[in-house]
């Protein structure tokens with residue numbers, strides 16, 4: 001048991017040294033918000049994040065004018081993709097796995113901001129949105 005633990009610790013340390021790609025559970029909303037805010041040089045604003053998430057936009061795909069098109073306005077409930085596939089709730093209070101995987105967060109911000117806004121979200125926008133979502 002003790003030996004296994006030591007071996008696991010060693011493997012973990014080697015993985016970090018080798019710069020292995022980010023794995024699930026490698027971060028937290030707080031950490032991500034701090035990173036994006038530092039990158040943007042702004043203070044995150046949950047109010048701005050909420051307005052952006054709840055708002056209706058042009059510039060993206062006509063069938064997805066808002067983040068709420070898929071995630072709905074009730075972030076504690078499940079959403080739905082355009083194809084009808086369920087999306088787990090976005091609120092960490094009901095879905096604690098949210099915003100703990102940096103690769104997942106990056107992937108979906110990229111994809112969803114392009115769909116809704118027709119461009120990637122800025123670091124400031126990502127900090128704002130996460131500041132709001134993580135408070136739910």
Ligand code: HEC
Nearest residue numbers: 064066067069070081087088098099104105108112113116
């Ligand atoms: C076309 C449907 C759709 C739209 C529109 C959409 N999303 Fe998503 N979103 C998804 C899906 C599908 C996932 C991945 C499945 C999951 O995480 O449950 C996801 C995941 C995410 C994640 C990752 C959450 C995590 O656990 O790390 C974030 C952040 C996110 N969306 C933000 C947004 C924002 C911000 C907008 C508006 C700019 C938006 N989404 C619009 C479908 C959508």
